[in-house]
Amino acid sequence: MPFDPQDVRIRRLDYDSQIVNRSERPAIIPPIDETSVLDGHAMPAALKENIVPVPGQIETRLWLQLLSLHGELFASLNSMLNAEFGLSLAKFDVLAQLDRYSDGLALGQLSQNLKVTGGNVSGLVQRLLADDLISREMSSEDRRSFIVRLTPKGEALFRKAADVHKKHLGKRLENVSARELDGALSVLKSLSSKLHTESKKQSRKR
Known part of the structure; x- marks a missing residue:
């Protein structure tokens, strides 16, 4: 019209x-x-x-936009890693965490870093052990805990996958300027910091 x-x-x-x-x-x-x-x-x-915003509307729109962006990139990355390396993005994330810690990580710390439940981490660890991409041994400091680390095979595969992961993201975002990406990253870091601070305040009240 x-x-x-x-x-x-x-x-x-x-x-x-x-x-x-x-x-x-x-x-x-x-x-x-x-x-x-x-x-x-x-x-x-x-x-x-003159349009009066509905309470919570902008927050909901932000949440949905974040979900949409995450879903779009997650799906393409997951498909690409599976096709080229037989890795799900969840497995890749575990390998990425272990790559940062050459001495390995306790399962509890790995779960905390990935922000997933212990049950989810246990399942991923079992599958990665079966693929000989990680090793597991009892902690020398706490015999109730296990330490997992990359095997040479896992480290070599992660290096290849990480390079393809980086190039794939670059390709997907090639039409977004560096200035836009930097601005978006700054905003997301600020939001994350404020939410983290608020979560800590709420935890103290409990």
Whole structure:
């Protein structure tokens, strides 16, 4: 349907009449910008400014966007690693953690680093042991704990997979500028830090 400025002005007047009784009418109403576009449809900037956000709406939209982005990249990476190396992305993440710790990791620490349950880690470890990509031995400090580390075969496979992983991400994001990526990374780091701080505060209250 073509954009009709007259229709917008009528709706604008309806909105003004609703808020004037609550003494919430803006002192200055900005001029209508009939060139503004939202979701493929023309919408006056003044009308957009007067839309009252629904509580929790922006947070939900952020959450859904993060899920969508994660799902898109996860699916393509998982498919690529499986096809080339017989590795799921979950297995790759375990190998990546162990690559950072040459002395190995206790299963509990590995679970914490990956932010998954102990049961999930145990299943992944069993499959990686069967593939001879990692080794497991009892901890010398705590005989109730086991330490897992990369085998030479696991280290060699991870090096190849990590290189392909990096190139694949670069290909998927090649149309996003370095400035955009850096800005997105800064925002996500800030959000992560604030959520972590809030979680610690909530833990102390318990």
